[in-house]
Amino acid sequence: MLKDRIEPIVKKFYDGVAKGTYYGRKCTECGAIEFPPHLMCNACGARQTEWVELSxxxxxxxxxxxxxxxxxxxxxxxxxxxxxxxxxxxxxxxxxxxxxxxxxxxxxxxxxxxxxxxxxxxxxxxxxxxxxxxxxxxx
Ligand SMILES: [Zn+2]
Incomplete structure (x- = not known):
């Protein structure tokens, strides 16, 4: 279910903000970074993304x-x-x-x-x- 997959992403993002760490999701296909993080890549539609820390x-x-x-x-x-x-x-x-x-x-x-x-x-x-x-x- 979409909600079960997005909640941990949203939680990690806001927990990070509270600690001064800014997390995004980087597409493993095209390299685009979603910030704030999403489940999928909005640039190419790929489903595989990984955590990255932004400045x-x-x-x-x-x-x-x-x-x-x-x-x-x-x-x-x-x-x-x-x-x-x-x-x-x-x-x-x-x-x-x-x-x-x-x-x-x-x-x-x-x-x-x-x-x-x-x-x-x-x-x-x-x-x-x-x-x-x-x-x-x-x-
Ligand atoms: Zn992509």
Missing amino acids: GHGKLLSFVAPGIQNDKPYLKAEGKYGYGAVQMDEGPIYTFVIFGAGKKRRDDINSRLKAGETIGVHPKPIQRNGWVELCFELD
């Missing part, structure tokens, strides 16, 4: 500020934030909450990205009702 560091690809309808009080309590696409140093791209800037810096950040500047990000896991959520923060 946790990445770069921002885009940045948007939350609108009034999707501004989350539990995130706001941690500081200014937005949402962004992050490319990990090892390659995989995923969307995360990004701390360290909000609406006022949105246009500046996107102008810098458009000009080709690299804006690094590192993990900022936050505690939420007994579980950890992986967010990122500007370097």
Whole structure:
């Protein structure tokens, strides 16, 4: 059953985040890395993947500020934030909450990205009702 196969993967990922270790799954066929980890490879569809440890560091690809309808009080309590696409140093791209800037810096950040500047990000896991959520923060 799918649930029985994915639960240990999700647990290892979140246990890792809580300890500052960032696990992904690397496809043994094409080498693509899934982060956060999935059961199968989304690049080629292969079923065989293996655990790899990522540095946790990445770069921002885009940045948007939350609108009034999707501004989350539990995130706001941690500081200014937005949402962004992050490319990990090892390659995989995923969307995360990004701390360290909000609406006022949105246009500046996107102008810098458009000009080709690299804006690094590192993990900022936050505690939420007994579980950890992986967010990122500007370097
Ligand atoms: Zn693959």
